[in-house]
Amino acid sequence: MDFAFSDEQKQLRDGTIRFAREALNADLLERDRDQVFSRELWRECARIGIQGLPVPEDYGGTGLDALSCAIVLEALGYGCRDGGLVFSLSAHLLACVVPIWRHGSDEQKQRWLPxxxxxxLVGAHAITEADSGSDTFAMRTRARRDGDGWLITGSKTFISNGPVADLAVVFAVTDADKGYHGGVTAFIVERGMPGFGCGQKFEKMGLRTSPVGELVFDELFVPDSAVLGQVGGGSAVFATAMDWERCLLVAGHVGIMERLLETSVAYARSRRQFGQPIGKFQAVAHRVADMKVQLEAARLLTYRAAWRLQNLRNASLDAAIAKLAVSESLLKTALDTVHLHGGNGFMVEYEVERALRDAVGSTIYSGTSEMQRSIIARWLGL
Structure with a gap:
C-alpha cells in the first residue's frame, strides 16, 4: 500500500481545503447556537462534488476511488470548522448514497443518484429504533405484503438528517421467522408519501448544525420498485453502509485532529506564563506530542481501511478498527486541546469547546466503541 498522493489527489486536497475555508465557516457560532442546517451550504458542497464522491460520473457523481474519497473528506474536516455539516454530508453520502449506488437497480440509480x-436532495439512513440501537435483531418496524407493494408501519429514532431528509433508506422486518439475516428488507422512501411523517427533532450536545430526529411510518405504501437490493437482503445493504461509513466517516475526524493540533501548537507558542511560552513546559509539550502521534496513527489506519475497502472483498474488520481507534483519538485530542487552552478553552469564542462537544458523539454513532470492540473480538474468534 503506497499512500503517497498523486498530483490529482494533491489538487483534490488543496482545493477542498481552500473551498471549505472560504465558503463554509461564516456565521458558525450563530448557526451552532441556533442549530441551523444550511441548505445553501449543502448546495455549495454539491457544487464541488462532495455528495457524490465515489459515484460514477454516469450517475452524476465524481467517480473517485475510496482512498481519494478519504483524502477529500479529511480535507473537508480540516478546512471546515462546522463539524455538524461535515457529519451530515458524510451520513448522506456513506449511508444513503453509497447503498443505493452499490445495491440499487439501474432504474433506482438513474432516478435517485443524480x-x-x-x-x-438530502438523504438519510433509517435503521435505529428506540429499542434497537446496537441490537438490530430487536427491530419492530414491519413491512407486510399488499398487492404489488408493501405497507410499512413503525418508527425510527436518532436519524441523522431525518428532519430535513428528502429521501431515506428505511429498514423493516419482512419475515420475522428468518430474523435479521434474511428477514429484513431495505426500502427507498420519499418525503411526502402518505403515511411518512417526521416526529420529534432532538437537541444534541454537539454536531448541532446536523439535525437528528424521528421518522414515523403509518401504513406507508411503497411499490416493489422501492425495495433496495433484494427482499430479505437488508442485512447486506446495512453492511455496505456500515463498512463505508466506518472506513470513511473517520477521515473527517483525521482532518479535525490535524486542525486541533495546529491550534494547540499555535496557542502553546503564543500563550506565556511564568516568563515563557507554555509550550516550553514539559507537561504541555508532551501533551501536544501525543496529539501528533495519535494524528499520524489515525491517518494511517484510515488510509489503510479506505484502500482495503476498495481492494478487498470484506473490509469489516478494518472498518471496526479504524472507527474505534480514530474516534477515541479524536475525543482525546479534543479534550487535550481544551485542557491546553485552560479557561479560554472553556469559552465559546475560542471554538475548541465546540470541537469537544462534537467529538463525544464520534464514539457513539455508526456503532459505539463497545460494539467495535465486540466486532474485532469476533473476528479474532472470541
Whole structure:
C-alpha cells in the first residue's frame, strides 16, 4: 500500500481545503447556537462534488476511488470548522448514497443518484429504533405484503438528517421467522408519501448544525420498485453502509485532529506564563506530542481501511478498527486541546469547546466503541 498522493489527489486536497475555508465557516457560532442546517451550504458542497464522491460520473457523481474519497473528506474536516455539516454530508453520502449506488437497480440509480449528488436532495439512513440501537435483531418496524407493494408501519429514532431528509433508506422486518439475516428488507422512501411523517427533532450536545430526529411510518405504501437490493437482503445493504461509513466517516475526524493540533501548537507558542511560552513546559509539550502521534496513527489506519475497502472483498474488520481507534483519538485530542487552552478553552469564542462537544458523539454513532470492540473480538474468534 503506497499512500503517497498523486498530483490529482494533491489538487483534490488543496482545493477542498481552500473551498471549505472560504465558503463554509461564516456565521458558525450563530448557526451552532441556533442549530441551523444550511441548505445553501449543502448546495455549495454539491457544487464541488462532495455528495457524490465515489459515484460514477454516469450517475452524476465524481467517480473517485475510496482512498481519494478519504483524502477529500479529511480535507473537508480540516478546512471546515462546522463539524455538524461535515457529519451530515458524510451520513448522506456513506449511508444513503453509497447503498443505493452499490445495491440499487439501474432504474433506482438513474432516478435517485443524480439529485442526491447535485445537492437537490438530502438523504438519510433509517435503521435505529428506540429499542434497537446496537441490537438490530430487536427491530419492530414491519413491512407486510399488499398487492404489488408493501405497507410499512413503525418508527425510527436518532436519524441523522431525518428532519430535513428528502429521501431515506428505511429498514423493516419482512419475515420475522428468518430474523435479521434474511428477514429484513431495505426500502427507498420519499418525503411526502402518505403515511411518512417526521416526529420529534432532538437537541444534541454537539454536531448541532446536523439535525437528528424521528421518522414515523403509518401504513406507508411503497411499490416493489422501492425495495433496495433484494427482499430479505437488508442485512447486506446495512453492511455496505456500515463498512463505508466506518472506513470513511473517520477521515473527517483525521482532518479535525490535524486542525486541533495546529491550534494547540499555535496557542502553546503564543500563550506565556511564568516568563515563557507554555509550550516550553514539559507537561504541555508532551501533551501536544501525543496529539501528533495519535494524528499520524489515525491517518494511517484510515488510509489503510479506505484502500482495503476498495481492494478487498470484506473490509469489516478494518472498518471496526479504524472507527474505534480514530474516534477515541479524536475525543482525546479534543479534550487535550481544551485542557491546553485552560479557561479560554472553556469559552465559546475560542471554538475548541465546540470541537469537544462534537467529538463525544464520534464514539457513539455508526456503532459505539463497545460494539467495535465486540466486532474485532469476533473476528479474532472470541
Amino acid at each position: 439529485p442526491l449528488c447535485d445537492g437537490t
